[in-house]
Amino acid sequence: MDPKTDALTGGFAEPVFHAQSVFRMLMDGMARPGTVNAILPEVEPPAPLGMAAGALALTLCDHDTPVWMTQGLAKSALGDWLRFHTGAPLTREKAEARFAFAESNAPLSSFGLFATGTQEYPDRSTTLILEVAALDKGRALTLTGPGIKDRATIAPLGLPETFLRQWTENRSLFPRGIDLVLTSGRQMLCLPRTCQIMAREI
Structure with missing residues (x-):
């Protein structure tokens, strides 16, 4: 399909209703870290972005939310797709981004390069x-923290090799820090900055 056509198609069939349903699912996921949810509305974002990530983009982004994306995504039609469907401006500066998108296996040097908020306004973060x-096919990780009874286990496949170190550094900034949503196809799970994540003991 022509890239210009890609940018015009693939959005929510019922934008208000579908965005509301995805937002409720996201809030539930943030309240219950590590819970896997499946996006129901059909969306077709430009490759290589997956369906759940595309649905989140349509739900969260608007003309007041600068968006950063990896080079791999920037080379696709995603930028035009976001501008057409949400009006969101793109930024090359991680620290300016309200939302950031990264495809599978994209290198991420440090979460600390994104906006981490301030002590007074910790919500002003990426x-x-x-x-x-x-x-569900990767190394088992243990989650503890608010919204988790005792502990939870996740096993995402394809996290950066330095993920645990990066997350520990991110959590040390609390109440500042980024929040993370992992997506794969239709599925997503949320990792708010309040989570402690450790390699699962064998």
Whole structure:
């Protein structure tokens, strides 16, 4: 399909209703970290962005939310797709981004390069939507923190090799820091900055 056509198609069939349903699912995921949810509305974002990540983009982004994306996504029709469907401006500066998108296997040097908010306004931070190969076929990780009874286990496949170190550094900034949403196909799970993530003991 022509890239220009890609930018005009693939949005929500019922924008208000579908965005509301995805937003409710996102809030539920943030309240219950590590829970895997499946996006129901059909969307077709430009490759290589997946369906869940595309639905989140349509739900969260607007003309007041600067968006950063990896080079791989920037080379696709995603920028034009976001501008057409949401009006969101693009930025090359991670620290300016309200939302950031990264495809599977994209290198991410440090979460600390994104906006981490301030002590007075910790919500003025970046939410990173990171596509991974799968949410259930990787190394087991243990989650603890608010919204988790005792502990929870996740096993995403395709996280950066330095993920645990990066997350520990991110959590040390609390109440500042980024929030993370992992997506794979239709599925997503949320990792708010309040989570402690450790390699699962064997």
